[in-house]
Amino acid sequence: MIKLKRKRCRICRRIKPLTEFYRVEHRKDGHRSECKLCFREMVKRAQAKTRQQRLIKQREWYRTHRDYFVKYRRRYRIEHRKELKAYHQKYYAEHKDYFRKKKEEYKRDQKKLAQRRAYNKEWSRRFRTTARLVKQKKEAKKAAR
Numbered sequence: 832m833i834k835l836k837r838k839r840c841r842i843c844r845r846i847k848p849l850t851e852f853y854r855v856e857h858r859k860d861g862h863r864s865e866c867k868l869c870f871r872e873m874v875k876r877a878q879a880k881t882r883q884q885r886l887i888k889q890r891e892w893y894r895t896h897r898d899y900f901v902k903y904r905r906r907y908r909i910e911h912r913k914e915l916k917a918y919h920q921k922y923y924a925e926h927k928d929y930f931r932k933k934k935e936e937y938k939r940d941q942k943k944l945a946q947r948r949a950y951n952k953e954w955s956r957r958f959r960t961t962a963r964l965v966k967q968k969k970e971a972k973k974a975a976r
């Protein structure tokens with residue numbers, strides 16, 4: 832009869848067969864000193880502990896890579912300018928009545944109109960940045976020729 836090797840878990844102190852212990856190199860008997868159940872419990876606890884730290888790290892990562900996302904979106908807008916323009920024109924044409932109605936609403940409501948103007952101003956400020964970049968790109972191409 833084959834006698835199964837057994838071992839005592841250092842945490843729950845139960846004597847269990849070796850198959851209940853995870854294998855690990857650089858150990859005398861080739862297994863962890865805590866049983867699978869206890870080890871999983873340990874990992875879970877450790878993860879809960881570091882969860883908050885991981886969230887903070889993720890946020891930091893986004894902050895430090897924010898420029899990349901901003902640049903990516905900007906480049907997308909530049910490279911797909913024609914498609915985007917066509918899309919917006921089509922959208923406008925299909926929702927003409929809606930936009931006309933909105934326009935009438937704004938005419939009646941001065942406060943809303945002021946808000947809308949501020950919003951458009953902000954947008955055009957961003958768009959100007961995009962337009963400037965398009966120009967720079969074109970000029971760089973010309974210079975490279």
Ligand SMILES: [Zn+2]
Pocket residue numbers: 840841842843844845865866867868869870
């Ligand atoms: Zn155990």
